[in-house]
Amino acid sequence: MSDEATITATEPHAATGLPYAAEELRTERLLLRPLNSGDLQNGHEFERLKDVARYLLWEVHDHDESAEHLRKRIAMNRLAADGDGIVYAVELPDAEGAHGRVIGHVSLFLKKAQWAKFEMGWVFHPAVHGRGYATEATTRLLELCFDTLGGHRVFAQLDARNETSARLCGIIGMKQEALLRGSEIYKGEWSDTAVFAILEDDFRAGR
Structure with a gap:
């Protein structure tokens, strides 16, 4: 067997569902939908809270800065190439299942399509913590x-230091793989970064 054939046979599989255009996702209690221009007040309201902003990777914005930040995130609505991302507003639908109150955001980024590798993130209003929504x-x-x-x-x-998010990682089946000491500056001070991950096999086994 040639070297070329060997390399081809052992290459990792690529993501198969690309390109992917953001669409609404439903759960038993929640609606996840792409961001829209009406989310400025909803997002700014809880992201500026002290307990929420403490661990965000961006600074809390004033109204004008928030509008620009939101426009950039609204444009993140498709996964096709490495670096693409989607940000979803997480809603509590009303009694009829229609759009309701925004209680958080979740995000998904395509890090490397060839290796089917993704990164996810989240932020939720502290008033809904402990109810299983995250x-x-x-x-x-x-x-x-x-x-x-x-x-x-x-x-x-x-x-x-974000113990709440670390617990969530464990609940959804992610395992801590690394602790990167002094790797990032959060709000003006050096901090450690914890890396959690889940593989497809882990996910299937936990179902």
Whole structure:
């Protein structure tokens, strides 16, 4: 067998569900939908709270800066090439299942299509903590990655002091793989970064 044939045979599989255009996703209690221009007040309202902003990777914005930040995130609505991303608003639908109150955001980024590798992130209003909404929304995002997009690996990076997000990673089946000491500056001070990940095999085994 030639070297070329050997390399081809052992190459990792690529993501199979690309390109993917963002669409609404449903769970038992939640609606995940792409961001729109009406989300300025909803997003700014809870992201500026002290307990929420503490671990965000961006600064909390004033109204004008928030509008520009939102426009950039609205444009993130398709996964096709490495670096693309989608940001979803997480809603509590009303009694009829129609659009309701935004309680958080979840995001998904295509890090390397050739290796079917994705990164996910989340932020939720502290008033809804402890009700399982974050678990429900992030689990739905994992289903999108593995069932629709042909994902092999999904990871999350967070400030190592963020115990709430670390617990969520464990609940949805992610395992901590690394602790990168002094790797990022969060709000003006050096902080450690924890890396959590889940593989497709882990996801299937946990169902």
